[in-house]
Amino acid sequence: xxxxxxxxxxxxxxxxxxxxxxxxxxxxxxxxxxxxxxxxxxxxxxxxxxxxxxxxxxxxxxxxxxxxxxxxxxxxxxxxxxxxxxxxxxxxxxxxxxxxxxxxxxxxxxxxxxxxxxxxxxxxxxxxxxxxxxxxxxxxxxxxxxxxxxxxxxxxxxxxxxxxxxxxxxxxxxxxxxxxxxxxxxxxxxxxxxxxxxxxxxxxxxxxxxxxxxxxxxxxxxxxxxxxxxxxxxxxxxxxxxxxxxxxxxxxxxxxxxxxxxxxxxxxxxxxxxxxxxxxxxx
Numbered sequence: 001x002x003x004x005x006x007x008x009x010x011x012x013x014x015x016x017x018x019x020x021x022x023x024x025x026x027x028x029x030x031x032x033x034x035x036x037x038x039x040x041x042x043x044x045x046x047x048x049x050x051x052x053x054x055x056x057x058x059x060x061x062x063x064x065x066x067x068x069x070x071x072x073x074x075x076x077x078x079x080x081x082x083x084x085x086x087x088x089x090x091x092x093x094x095x096x097x098x099x100x101x102x103x104x105x106x107x108x109x110x111x112x113x114x115x116x117x118x119x120x121x122x123x124x125x126x127x128x129x130x131x132x133x134x135x136x137x138x139x140x141x142x143x144x145x146x147x148x149x150x151x152x153x154x155x156x157x158x159x160x161x162x163x164x165x166x167x168x169x170x171x172x173x174x175x176x177x178x179x180x181x182x183x184x185x186x187x188x189x190x191x192x193x194x195x196x197x198x199x200x201x202x203x204x205x206x207x208x209x210x211x212x213x214x215x216x217x218x219x220x221x222x223x224x225x226x227x228x229x230x231x232x233x234x235x236x237x238x239x240x241x242x243x244x245x246x247x248x249x250x251x252x253x254x255x256x257x258x259x260x261x262x263x264x265x266x267x268x269x270x271x272x273x274x275x276x277x278x279x280x281x282x283x
């Protein structure tokens with residue numbers, strides 16, 4: 001892997017992290033077209049690399065370049081650029097040269113774009129000494145995506161509403177291992193919600209979470225699996241494969257298409273699973 005960085009004095013570099021969803025319940029369709037849900041966001045070790053320098057050519061234009069996983073969107077539509085435009089609503093920022101190295105795939109339910117955007121809000125705030133507090137950054141992040149506020153804090157959180165109402169739930173025990181598998185196809189959030197049937201009831205997700213990971217299998221579910229597994233049988237096969245490999249708990253993350261497993265020891269994956277591996281390491 002070749003990493004491409006902007007060689008410049010005062011270069012700012014951050015590593016925005018992915019997230020996984022531990023449980024996801026779709027509770028209601030809202031009048032604005034969005035859905036209310038409840039889930040637990042948990043930060044994961046998989047990360048992108050994002051860096052910037054203040055442009056020295058004074059042309060008045062921002063520049064962004066990419067490496068790593070290919071990005072299928074126009075530069076101006078990237079959430080990093082939207083984060084920059086959002087910060088300029090609050091403060092004056094000179095033209096920037098930005099580079100994003102993508103390791104978190106899109107359409108995977110891992111929040112890569114949202115993490116990049118929230119991380120950029122934070123680093124701009126710190127670099128230019130704007131002194132926006134976390135609540136102000138959270139409000140700016142919500143304008144970029146429903147799960148963006150979580151990445152302002154990057155701590156395990158129970159989320160309600162569209163995913164923006166957050167409360168801290170405590171970290172899992174140290175030493176757990178996370179494996180993330182990702183098939184070649186992506187699943188858009190919009191298409192994942194098509195056909196989903198909101199529902200309520202069952203044990204409180206936070207109560208189940210607090211029981212400990214040994215109690216999650218068969219009790220904590222991702223509602224998207226009901227509709228997406230029949231459409232994409234490979235996802236169900238990957239989840240079963242992780243359990244067969246010794247996972248204590250396995251699930252689809254968000255609206256997919258990533259499937260993760262949590263292990264108590266570093267697993268040995270079969271070649272059939274390893275071909276889809278995008279992350280293996282500490283949770």
